[in-house]
Amino acid sequence: GNSVTQMEGPVTLSEEAFLTINCTYTATGYPSLFWYVQYPGEGLQLLLKATKADDKGSNKGFEATYRKETTSFHLEKGSVQVSDSAVYFCALSGTTDSWGKFQFGAGTQVVVTP
Amino acid sequence: DARVTQTPRHKVTEMGQEVTMRCQPILGHNTVFWYRQTMMQGLELLAYFRNRAPLDDSGMPKDRFSAEMPDATLATLKIQPSEPRDSAVYFCASGLSEETQYFGPGTRLLVL
Numbered sequence: 001g002n003s004v005t006q007m008e009g010p011v012t013l014s015e016e017a018f019l020t021i022n023c024t025y026t027a028t029g030y031p032s033l034f035w036y037v038q039y040p041g042e043g044l045q046l047l048l049k050a051t052k053a054d055d056k057g058s059n060k061g062f063e064a065t066y067r068k069e070t071t072s073f074h075l076e077k078g079s080v081q082v083s084d085s086a087v088y089f090c091a092l093s094g095t096t097d098s099w100g101k102f103q104f105g106a107g108t109q110v111v112v113t114p
Numbered sequence: 115d116a117r118v119t120q121t122p123r124h125k126v127t128e129m130g131q132e133v134t135m136r137c138q139p140i141l142g143h144n145t146v147f148w149y150r151q152t153m154m155q156g157l158e159l160l161a162y163f164r165n166r167a168p169l170d171d172s173g174m175p176k177d178r179f180s181a182e183m184p185d186a187t188l189a190t191l192k193i194q195p196s197e198p199r200d201s202a203v204y205f206c207a208s209g210l211s212e213e214t215q216y217f218g219p220g221t222r223l224l225v226l
Contacts, residue, residue: 042219043118043205043207043218044205044207044217045217089157101170104156104157107157
C-alpha cells in the first residue's frame with residue numbers, strides 16, 4: 001500500500017537558518033505530492049504541491065521537488081522566520097488504488113527561535 | 115474566500131453521551147473526508163465520501179461511530195456512546211476528487 005515517511009521532530013532552529021524536512025514515499029502508480037502546514041490550534045493548510053516527476057512546488061519561500069528516482073519530496077526554506085513554527089505534513093494522493101484518498105506522513109514539528 | 119466550516123469548535127461531554135459534529139464543505143466540492151488527530155496516533159482517516167456516497171469508512175470504529183451526508187452542504191460525524199479515548203481533534207476536509215483537500219478548523223472533543 002501507499003505510505004509516507006517523514007523525518008521525526010521536533011526540528012529546532014534559529015531565525016534565518018536553512019530548513020530541510022525529508023519526506024519519502026512508497027506508492028503504486030504516479031501520485032501527486034503535497035506539503036501541508038498546521039499552525040497551533042488550526043486545521044491543515046496546503047503549502048505546496050507537485051503533480052508529476054521533476055515538478056517543483058513553491059509557496060511563501062518554501063520549495064519541494066518531486067523526485068521520482070529517489071521517491072522523495074523534501075521541503076526546504078532558505079531563511080526561516082519565527083512565524084514558520086508549525087507542524088509540517090507530507091502527503092500523497094492520486095494513485096490508482098487510492099480513490100482520491102490522501103496518505104499523510106506523521107508530521108514534523110518545526111520550532112524557530114528568535 | 116470559500117472555507118470548510120465545522121461546528122462546534124469545542125465540545126466537552128461525559129462518557130456515554132452522544133456527540134454530533136457537523137461540517138459544511140466548500141460549495142461545489144464533491145469529496146468529503148473526516149479525520150481524527152491525536153498526539154499518539156497522528157492524523158487518521160475515519161471516513162471518505164464522494165458525491166455524498168460513502169466510499170471508505172474502514173478507519174472508523176463501527177460500533178459507536180457513524181458518518182453521513184444528508185445533503186451536499188452537510189456532513190455529520192456521530193459518536194454514540196462516547197468514551198474518553200475518543201478525545202481528539204476531529205477535522206473535516208473537502209475537495210474535488212483527487213485534487214487538493216481543504217481542511218476545516220476542527221472540533222476539539224474532550225470526553226470525561
